[in-house]
Amino acid sequence: MTDEPTIVIRDLHKSYGTTQVLRGCSMNVARGEVVVVCGPSGSGKSTLIKCINGLEGFQSGSIRVEGVEVGGKSTNLPKLRARVGMVFQHFELYPHMSVLDNIALAQVHVLKRTRPAARERARELLKRVGLQEKADAMPADLSGGQQQRVAIARALALDPQAILFDEPTSALDPEMIHEVLQVMTELAAEGMTMVVVTHEMGFARRVAHRVVFMDAGEIVEDAPSEAFFSAPKTQRAVEFLSKILAH
Amino acid sequence: MPDVILKNLPFLLQGLWLTLTLSVWSIALGTALGLVVGTVRFVRLPVLNAAALVYVEFIRGTPLLVVLFITYFALPALFGYHTTAYRAAVLGFVLFIGAYLAEDFRSGLRAVRPTLIQAGLATGLTRWQVLRFIILPQAIRRVLPSLFNQYVRLIKFTSVASVIGVTELTGAGLLVNAREFQPVTILASIAVVYLVVCMLLSLAGRALYARFAVRT
Amino acid sequence: MTYQFDWTPIWEARGLIAEGLLVTVAVSAVSLAFSVVIGFIVGGAASAGSRTMRGLALLFTETMRNIPLLIHMYIWYMAFAFLRLPAFSCAVLGLSLYSGAYVAEVVRTGIGAVGRGQIQAALASGLTRLQAMRLIIYPQALRIIAPSLASLFSQLIKDSSLASVIAVAELTYQAGAIDGQTFRTFEVYITISLIYLVLVTAASQLVLLIPGSRSEAAAGRFADA
Numbered sequence A: 001m002t003d004e005p006t007i008v009i010r011d012l013h014k015s016y017g018t019t020q021v022l023r024g025c026s027m028n029v030a031r032g033e034v035v036v037v038c039g040p041s042g043s044g045k046s047t048l049i050k051c052i053n054g055l056e057g058f059q060s061g062s063i064r065v066e067g068v069e070v071g072g073k074s075t076n077l078p079k080l081r082a083r084v085g086m087v088f089q090h091f092e093l094y095p096h097m098s099v100l101d102n103i104a105l106a107q108v109h110v111l112k113r114t115r116p117a118a119r120e121r122a123r124e125l126l127k128r129v130g131l132q133e134k135a136d137a138m139p140a141d142l143s144g145g146q147q148q149r150v151a152i153a154r155a156l157a158l159d160p161q162a163i164l165f166d167e168p169t170s171a172l173d174p175e176m177i178h179e180v181l182q183v184m185t186e187l188a189a190e191g192m193t194m195v196v197v198t199h200e201m202g203f204a205r206r207v208a209h210r211v212v213f214m215d216a217g218e219i220v221e222d223a224p225s226e227a228f229f230s231a232p233k234t235q236r237a238v239e240f241l242s243k244i245l246a247h
Numbered sequence B: 001m002p003d004v005i006l007k008n009l010p011f012l013l014q015g016l017w018l019t020l021t022l023s024v025w026s027i028a029l030g031t032a033l034g035l036v037v038g039t040v041r042f043v044r045l046p047v048l049n050a051a052a053l054v055y056v057e058f059i060r061g062t063p064l065l066v067v068l069f070i071t072y073f074a075l076p077a078l079f080g081y082h083t084t085a086y087r088a089a090v091l092g093f094v095l096f097i098g099a100y101l102a103e104d105f106r107s108g109l110r111a112v113r114p115t116l117i118q119a120g121l122a123t124g125l126t127r128w129q130v131l132r133f134i135i136l137p138q139a140i141r142r143v144l145p146s147l148f149n150q151y152v153r154l155i156k157f158t159s160v161a162s163v164i165g166v167t168e169l170t171g172a173g174l175l176v177n178a179r180e181f182q183p184v185t186i187l188a189s190i191a192v193v194y195l196v197v198c199m200l201l202s203l204a205g206r207a208l209y210a211r212f213a214v215r216t
Numbered sequence C: 001m002t003y004q005f006d007w008t009p010i011w012e013a014r015g016l017i018a019e020g021l022l023v024t025v026a027v028s029a030v031s032l033a034f035s036v037v038i039g040f041i042v043g044g045a046a047s048a049g050s051r052t053m054r055g056l057a058l059l060f061t062e063t064m065r066n067i068p069l070l071i072h073m074y075i076w077y078m079a080f081a082f083l084r085l086p087a088f089s090c091a092v093l094g095l096s097l098y099s100g101a102y103v104a105e106v107v108r109t110g111i112g113a114v115g116r117g118q119i120q121a122a123l124a125s126g127l128t129r130l131q132a133m134r135l136i137i138y139p140q141a142l143r144i145i146a147p148s149l150a151s152l153f154s155q156l157i158k159d160s161s162l163a164s165v166i167a168v169a170e171l172t173y174q175a176g177a178i179d180g181q182t183f184r185t186f187e188v189y190i191t192i193s194l195i196y197l198v199l200v201t202a203a204s205q206l207v208l209l210i211p212g213s214r215s216e217a218a219a220g221r222f223a224d225a
Helices: A045-052 A077-083 A099-109 A115-128 A144-156 A174-189 A201-207 A225-230 A235-245 B003-007 B009-043 B046-060 B064-079 B085-110 B114-122 B127-164 B169-180 B183-212 C008-012 C014-046 C051-066 C069-079 C087-113 C116-124 C129-166 C171-182 C185-209 C215-219
Strands: A007-016 A019-029 A034-038 A060-065 A084-087 A162-166 A193-197 A210-215 A218-224
Touching: A007 A045, A019 A045, A019 A060, A034 A045, A034 A201, A045 A060, A045 A162, A045 A193, A077 A084, A077 C116, A084 A144, A084 C116, A099 A115, A099 A144, A099 C129, A115 A144, A144 A162, A144 A174, A174 A193, A174 A201, A201 A225, A201 A235, A210 A225, A210 A235, A218 A225, A218 A235, B003 B009, B003 B169, B003 B183, B009 B046, B009 B085, B009 B127, B009 B169, B046 B085, B046 C185, B064 B085, B064 B127, B064 C129, B064 C171, B064 C185, B085 B127, B114 B127, B127 B169, B127 B183, B127 C069, B169 B183, B169 C069, B183 C051, B183 C069, C008 C014, C008 C171, C008 C185, C014 C051, C014 C087, C014 C129, C014 C171, C014 C185, C051 C087, C069 C087, C069 C129, C087 C129, C116 C129, C129 C171, C129 C185, C171 C185
Parallel strands: A019 A218, A034 A193, A034 A210, A084 A162, A162 A193
Antiparallel strands: A007 A019, A007 A060, A210 A218
């Protein structure tokens, strides 16, 4: 076990055709840290975290997750992804399977657990997110907030070292945002390493250790959360905060 | 070009010509029929709607070959008239494609937004005027891709006319083969011709659609 | 109209009709099985990341679809006569390749209709691309394309009538035989038309067997493929 941070991003560059999406981003995420990534839309935040688990490629730079080079030619991506979970903006539960099977699937096919063991673990996780009675329901029967909590349980099922969150509450009706943030707060308290792309500044302030502010593909500020909110160093961060905290 | 094709080129080209004339007649008349029947079904004219329904459902559930046998053998026997294979084929194709086009037109008509129709009526237009100036133009543009699909299908189907003795491209090719015994070359050449004609028509359809597409 | 209707010879020939019906169903069912397999393989290739795969898939579908079915059958029956394939197999081969290309197109659009987020979610949990396709994408695609598959199956049954031209003793062939014996032209052809109508309607209902197919399957009775 090295002292290297869990996630190390160095000078990452990415473009789509002629459009530069990420310009030389560098950041670290230590074990147990909760990092919030924020910024205006189009700043590249979602692209950045999708690079971490290899869902998006990049042209230059490097990303190391637990010492493994994400862009490496011989890297086993599925194996890496089993150690880093992801929660999506639109939940992405598999609609043709029950809630329980959604959580059990990757356990059986990636971790090679037996089906009974997987389902048992799934029930535990459902209990943890407060949805044990929904085990046999289909995703379409659940509210958005419930679906997202199931999605978090699904990500936890592989016992990951870290979880990436891509705007987990942006697609939710306001009254359901709280239940999802609640689960995320508990996860953080338990010491999970988390990278969260979000606009929920209340969550960032209370729960995050660090805030990374991005704009136009660059990491503009990277500071402990209290410092970021009370004394932002750059003009762009100041403007962003004033807009987002205004309402 | 292979020798056997070269030797019989005039005959084969005549066959191709027949394929094209057969197609053009069937497409033109079939589209007219389909438009009328589709509109009748959409508007639900009292007695005609039932007749249209029977026609469309019957044809769409029947294989083309059987339709051709009906127009070439069964109907002349029933009504006691004489017909040539070519005319029976045209009748068969027109009835066949007409039923499918009728359904395409009908779904195109139904796809026009009701609010648009209401807007037309609200400006004082009669229902027939709304149909003519608002619904039909929109519907026709929308179904253009489906129409061209059916047209390409028809060109392929003209090959079946060879079974009732029409010497279109396939029929001509088979006759040449009966004399020359070169099935590989002849069939391959015929296949290529159909491929080219169908792809050209598909491309034309796509170009037309791009130009006239409905901008929602 | 001086035509005298007489349906009794048709009833008397019901044995031949039944035999023809059986062969029609056999040809259609076997061809359907092959077309679905071909269609899923080619449709999957058409949705692949590699451009060569997509190109090959496109080549296959465009070639197979734009050659008339009758020519397909003649090719197997006459051009490949040295293979000495029985007429039944020629019909099945022709039908399977022709329909398979149509199924491939439908599968390709079905796969495309499954949201992009689904495959990302599957990959993010550590499933390999193949696992993701098998467990997440294909099942959902199958439900989406079920109505179109019903249409294609109906079309297959109608297309099987062309097998009569290469002397497969299916329904249309028997109709011709009965007409030759009894001269009840109108009655026999109307009868088999109605039989095809029933077959085609039944076939489109079968697709409801796929769990989760939407009831639009009932609407996809006849093919416009």
